[in-house]
Amino acid sequence: xxxxxxxxxxxxxxxxxxxxxxxxxxxxxxxxxxxxxxxxxxxxxxxxxxxxxxxxxxxxxxxxxxxxxxxxxxxxxxxxxxxxxxxxxxxxxxxxxxxxxxxxxxxxxxxxxxxxxxxxxxxxxxxxxxxxxxxxxxxxxxxxxxxxxxxxxxxxxxxxxxxxxxxxxxxxxxxxxxxxxxxxxxxxxxxxxxxxxxxxxxxxxxxxxxxxxxxxxxxxxxxxxxxxxxxxxxxxxxxxxxxxxxxxxxxxxxxxxxxxxxxxxxxxxxxxxxxxxxxxxxxxxxxxxxxxxxxxxxxxxxxxxxxxxxxxxxxxxxxxxxxxxxxxxxxxxxxxxxxxxxxxxxxxxxx
Numbered sequence: 001x002x003x004x005x006x007x008x009x010x011x012x013x014x015x016x017x018x019x020x021x022x023x024x025x026x027x028x029x030x031x032x033x034x035x036x037x038x039x040x041x042x043x044x045x046x047x048x049x050x051x052x053x054x055x056x057x058x059x060x061x062x063x064x065x066x067x068x069x070x071x072x073x074x075x076x077x078x079x080x081x082x083x084x085x086x087x088x089x090x091x092x093x094x095x096x097x098x099x100x101x102x103x104x105x106x107x108x109x110x111x112x113x114x115x116x117x118x119x120x121x122x123x124x125x126x127x128x129x130x131x132x133x134x135x136x137x138x139x140x141x142x143x144x145x146x147x148x149x150x151x152x153x154x155x156x157x158x159x160x161x162x163x164x165x166x167x168x169x170x171x172x173x174x175x176x177x178x179x180x181x182x183x184x185x186x187x188x189x190x191x192x193x194x195x196x197x198x199x200x201x202x203x204x205x206x207x208x209x210x211x212x213x214x215x216x217x218x219x220x221x222x223x224x225x226x227x228x229x230x231x232x233x234x235x236x237x238x239x240x241x242x243x244x245x246x247x248x249x250x251x252x253x254x255x256x257x258x259x260x261x262x263x264x265x266x267x268x269x270x271x272x273x274x275x276x277x278x279x280x281x282x283x284x285x286x287x288x289x290x291x292x293x294x295x296x297x298x299x300x301x302x303x304x305x306x307x308x309x310x311x312x313x314x315x316x317x318x319x320x321x322x323x324x325x326x327x328x329x330x331x332x333x334x335x336x337x338x339x340x341x342x343x344x345x346x347x348x349x350x351x
Contacts, residue, residue: 023337032316033342036307037066037349038332040262040325044185051249053183053190058252059259062349063195069317071196072207072307073188074324078102078147080211082113094213105144108171116145124202133163140178141169143203150188150204153181157197192322205310207321209302212295222288229282229289234274256350263346268329275326300327304334311341318344 027033044051076084081099084091106112111119120142128135136155143152156164156178166175181189192204216222245261248254261267276296282289303323311319319341323331335341 023339026339027342029340034311034314034316034319034340035344036311036319036321036335036341037068037344037346038321038323038328038335039063039259039346040267040328041187041191041322042258042262043324044187044190047185047249048246050246051185051255053185055250055252055255056190056194058256059350060191060195060198063191063320064198066320066344066349067199067318068195068320069201069314070205070310070319071192071201072205072310072319072321072323073150073192074208074303074322074327075150075188075206076208076210077206077306078113079117080209081147084210090214091210093215094210098208098210100147100149102145102147104173104177105141108174109141109145109169111142111145113145113147116142116147120146120148120151120203127202133159134168137163137165137168137170139202141174144170144174144177148203148206149181150193150206151202153178153189153193154196154201154203157182157193158202187322195320205306207303207306207310207323209299209306211302212298214295216288216291218286222284222286222291225282225284225288226279226292229278230275232274232278234270234278238270238274260347260350262325263328263350265345265347267325268332271326271329297330300330301334303327304331307331307335308338308341311338315340 076098081095084095084099088095102113102116106116109116120139123135123139123142131139136159140152140155143149143155164175164179166172170178184190188204196202196204241261245254245258248257276293279289279292307319307321311317321331321335332343336343
């Protein structure tokens with residue numbers, strides 16, 4: 001009887017497995033699939049002073065050769081920041097850390113975030129093949145009012161240098177802001193916006209999401225527990241590698257070495273071992289580590305959904321998702337589940 005019961009259990013398990021739906025098995029689409037490349041990046045603001053923007057040129061050349069038609073970035077959209085501001089009890093710190101205040105652009109254009117977002121979409125829907133400098137300045141001002149600074153910079157970079165000036169909704173302060181933004185040590189500006197302008201794209205798509213942020217009870221205790229989990233050999237190994245890679249960032253080859261390391265096939269597993277896997281094993285009765293990982297997973301799921309939404313604007317195109325390297329493994333896992341998306345490893349482009 002026990003043998004029969006075991007066989008029955010195996011049969012049930014097999015039947016359940018046979019009925020499990022796996023989106024990865026359903027990749028047939030009309031036309032070409034949409035290709036997606038996830039570029040894991042360091043946050044350029046944290047690199048040593050030896051790093052210079054000029055050293056990004058070999059990386060930019062390789063990315064441009066792939067010719068993405070959609071570029072997403074790790075930035076919160078103006079729409080989400082507008083929503084987060086309505087719940088200061090929960091999101092005050094997130095707004096201060098991740099949201100730019102678009103009120104100067106609102107005063108210059110007369111548009112709040114919802115109106116500016118709608119106006120940007122209207123302008124793009126009617127965008128001429130050869131827009132005038134005045135039209136580009138106007139769209140840059142609207143993007144700023146919508147809270148999409150990187151797309152405003154794309155328009156600014158697409159202007160001839162002599163036309164990068166105030167006017168058409170850009171007042172002097174906003175023009176100065178965009179000019180300063182060109183040199184900001186941030187991958188949204190130095191990589192995504194520069195690349196978009198070089199390729200003739202009109203915008204980039206913010207894909208970050210902080211709606212899962214929430215105040216943590218016993219934050220000091222929680223922080224100590226998670227930091228203790230991070231104190232492990234895998235973290236020490238990553239720190240040593242980062243120090244070695246950071247020594248060569250004054251040259252293009254040094255920057256390529258860093259990006260090759262961050263986009264190597266085994267890098268996401270190293271990140272997991274040092275960070276999220278260690279947090280899952282953190283033994284506090286309150287489950288601090290598990291709460292941290294839950295918020296991380298929710299954030300990545302929502303970010304991947306934003307990338308998927310942006311990809312839908314160009315079916316059959318090429319999507320470059322530029323994101324902090326710790327997100328890369330999650331992005332690739334989640335985006336590989338999408339019917340209309342085929343992953344292209346960034347490592348193949350960085351050789």
